[in-house]
Amino acid sequence: MGSERMEMRKRQMSTAQETPGSAQAQSNMGNRGSNACCFCWCCCCSCSCLTVRNQDEERARRTSHELQAEGIPNCEESPAPTLEEVNAWAQSFDKLMLTPAGRNAFREFLRTEFSEENMLFWMACEELKQESSKSVIEEKARLIYEDYISILSPKEVSLDSRVREVINRNMLEPSQHTFDDAQLQIYTLMHRDSYPRFMNSAIYKDLLQSLSEKSIEA
Numbered sequence: 117m118g119s120e121r122m123e124m125r126k127r128q129m130s131t132a133q134e135t136p137g138s139a140q141a142q143s144n145m146g147n148r149g150s151n152a153c154c155f156c157w158c159c160c161c162s163c164s165c166l167t168v169r170n171q172d173e174e175r176a177r178r179t180s181h182e183l184q185a186e187g188i189p190n191c192e193e194s195p196a197p198t199l200e201e202v203n204a205w206a207q208s209f210d211k212l213m214l215t216p217a218g219r220n221a222f223r224e225f226l227r228t229e230f231s232e233e234n235m236l237f238w239m240a241c242e243e244l245k246q247e248s249s250k251s252v253i254e255e256k257a258r259l260i261y262e263d264y265i266s267i268l269s270p271k272e273v274s275l276d277s278r279v280r281e282v283i284n285r286n287m288l289e290p291s292q293h294t295f296d297d298a299q300l301q302i303y304t305l306m307h308r309d310s311y312p313r314f315m316n317s318a319i320y321k322d323l324l325q326s327l328s329e330k331s332i333e334a
């Protein structure tokens with residue numbers, strides 16, 4: 117009997133010693149499980165937040181672009197083109213670009229190809245050349261750079277690295293001719309790439325046909 121009591125006491129003492137360790141282990145496992153869940157949740161939350169933030173930024177960019185587009189006048193003020201003028205547009209790109217009516221028609225076509233920024237940039241450079249005030253020149257040059265040269269702008273025009281380097285140097289002391297090289301490159305791009313398609317477009321053909329019919333009726 118005495119030996120049995122001693123054996124039972126030893127078992128109880130052994131169990132009492134193991135219990136705190138076991139509880140601590142379970143606590144640690146619980147903490148690890150909790151941390152793991154927390155870590156997992158944070159990762160999911162982070163990914164989700166990044167997705168939402170990217171979507172918000174994209175919407176903001178689109179909204180900004182739409183607001184800017186709304187602020188752009190649809191066309192220059194000009195009288196309606198004559199049949200002779202419209203026929204002359206087919207002779208050369210220079211003749212098309214010389215008249216406000218020609219630029220308006222061409223700009224309407226560029227809008228359908230999502231490249232209207234090329235004409236807007238060219239026109240902004242022409243306006244810059246008319247300025248004489250140093251402060252106005254600096255301000256307009258800055259706006260042109262932000263609107264059409266910056267890679268962050270939705271209206272960025274396509275320029276090669278050489279021309280961009282020239283612009284960056286010129287922006288240290290802006291002048292009426294800061295964007296001359298870039299303007300020429302965009303003019304050449306429109307001439308070579310967009311002008312032939314414009315001449316075969318419904319916009320040009322419909323205008324030409326309408327003026328021809330009016331001429332016959334007269």
